[in-house]
Amino acid sequence: MTDFLTEAKSLFEYTQSLRRDFHMHPELGFREFRTSGIVAKELEALGIEVTKGVGKTGVVGLLEGANPGPTLLLRFDMDALPIVEETGAEYASQNQGVMHACGHDGHTAIGLTVAKMLNAHREELSGTIKFCFQPSEEGTNGEDIGGAEMMMRDGLLDSPRVDMALALHLWNEQPLGWLGIAGGPMMAGAELFDVKVIGRGGHGAIPQVAVDPVMAAANIVNALQSIVSRNVSPLETAVVSVTTIHGGTAFNIIPPEVTLGGTIRTFDKGVRQRVLERFEQIVRGTAEALGCQAEIALKRITPALINDLSISEKVQQTSRRILPDSDLRTAGYLTMGAEDAAYLLEKVNGCFFFVGSANRERHLDYGHHHPKFDFDEEALIRGSALMAAAALDVLNTK
Numbered sequence: 568m569t570d571f572l573t574e575a576k577s578l579f580e581y582t583q584s585l586r587r588d589f590h591m592h593p594e595l596g597f598r599e600f601r602t603s604g605i606v607a608k609e610l611e612a613l614g615i616e617v618t619k620g621v622g623k624t625g626v627v628g629l630l631e632g633a634n635p636g637p638t639l640l641l642r643f644d645m646d647a648l649p650i651v652e653e654t655g656a657e658y659a660s661q662n663q664g665v666m667h668a669c670g671h672d673g674h675t676a677i678g679l680t681v682a683k684m685l686n687a688h689r690e691e692l693s694g695t696i697k698f699c700f701q702p703s704e705e706g707t708n709g710e711d712i713g714g715a716e717m718m719m720r721d722g723l724l725d726s727p728r729v730d731m732a733l734a735l736h737l738w739n740e741q742p743l744g745w746l747g748i749a750g751g752p753m754m755a756g757a758e759l760f761d762v763k764v765i766g767r768g769g770h771g772a773i774p775q776v777a778v779d780p781v782m783a784a785a786n787i788v789n790a791l792q793s794i795v796s797r798n799v800s801p802l803e804t805a806v807v808s809v810t811t812i813h814g815g816t817a818f819n820i821i822p823p824e825v826t827l828g829g830t831i832r833t834f835d836k837g838v839r840q841r842v843l844e845r846f847e848q849i850v851r852g853t854a855e856a857l858g859c860q861a862e863i864a865l866k867r868i869t870p871a872l873i874n875d876l877s878i879s880e881k882v883q884q885t886s887r888r889i890l891p892d893s894d895l896r897t898a899g900y901l902t903m904g905a906e907d908a909a910y911l912l913e914k915v916n917g918c919f920f921f922v923g924s925a926n927r928e929r930h931l932d933y934g935h936h937h938p939k940f941d942f943d944e945e946a947l948i949r950g951s952a953l954m955a956a957a958a959l960d961v962l963n964t965k
């Protein structure tokens with residue numbers, strides 16, 4: 568049986584030097600030119616077939632196993648954030664105002680380490696590994712869609728067609744040694760909304776000739792709270808939050824319109840459908856009942872991230888074998904945060920898992936997107952070992 572933990576340990580210098588190099592030279596979404604160049608060069612050095620420019624700066628590597636079988640996608644994100652780094656680390660960002668504050672430098676380094684290990688085990692692979700180095704996970708950065716969708720638009724899931732997918736995230740909310748690998752929903756799907764409530768402006772003291780959008784907006788905000796309490800099962804989860812409300816200019820003027828903004832979060836497809844339907848009915852119906860009109864703009868940010876049960880179970884089994892000392896969490900780890908791997912897992916079955924990376928004693932426990940964010944690099948070893956071993960197991964036990 569292959570001991571990927573020992574192999575990952577022996578490759579640690581390689582992984583760490585890549586990670587620190589990426590950390591020193593962070594690049595924003597869709598501008599990962601240097602990063603993706605290094606990724607392509609490293610993959611090519613292994614003899615892996617490389618396609619560049621998939622989803623602008625994305626890189627795809629194909630590793631065919633010795634035996635036929637399904638195609639498994641391994642996804643690693645590469646982008647950094649517009650943050651001024653305050654870690655004071657020797658490998659701190661040299662690109663002022665840009666920082667790897669989410670751990671994607673670690674993900675990219677893990678991906679290349681996994682490629683190196685799996686390439687050395689080609690003979691044992693039954694199927695094809697498609698390495699996906701993805702740009703712009705953190706947002707669309709001026710484009711109409713983010714990195715995962717952009718790569719999918721460029722055919723990421725075709726030729727060869729992807730059957731399954733694995734992805735990971737270093738996770739500073741939990742200590743080194745912790746693993747979160749759960750089947751089912753992991754992260755909520757998110758939408759944002761913008762509602763314009765249009766009335767007719769007038770004098771504050773002569774309301775009968777105006778149509779008051781302030782009162783209509785207030786009623787809409789109240790009525791929207793009935794969706795979660797009255798239209799969603801008490802055993803299901805949903806959030807409807809109105810977070811902005813703007814309108815009016817003076818104490819004696821009824822304004823012509825009021826705008827409302829906010830977000831909707833759901834896990835289940837059916838619940839999402841129901842919440843969105845009710846949202847529209849309530850906004851339009853309430854506005855009309857009070858003489859106003861409503862313009863609704865709804866935008867999906869990400870779908871819910873839902874892990875396949877049987878693939879997640881395999882990854883759990885792998886983790887028990889490869890990292891037996893782990894504090895393994897197999898259920899109930901939900902977060903309302905968003906992650907664009909959800910777009911991939913909406914199309915193919917797979918598992919997105921978390922690798923605990925915080926170390927309190929060494930003050931490596933700031934949260935993701937914090938200017939002092941940094942993680943315990945031992946998590947790189949654990950992440951690489953688990954991803955390589957899980958890839959092999961998932962392919963070979965299909």
Ligand SMILES: [Zn+2]
Nearest residue numbers: 669705935936
């Ligand atoms: Zn992030």
Ligand SMILES: [Zn+2]
Nearest residue numbers: 669670671736
């Ligand atoms: Zn992230």
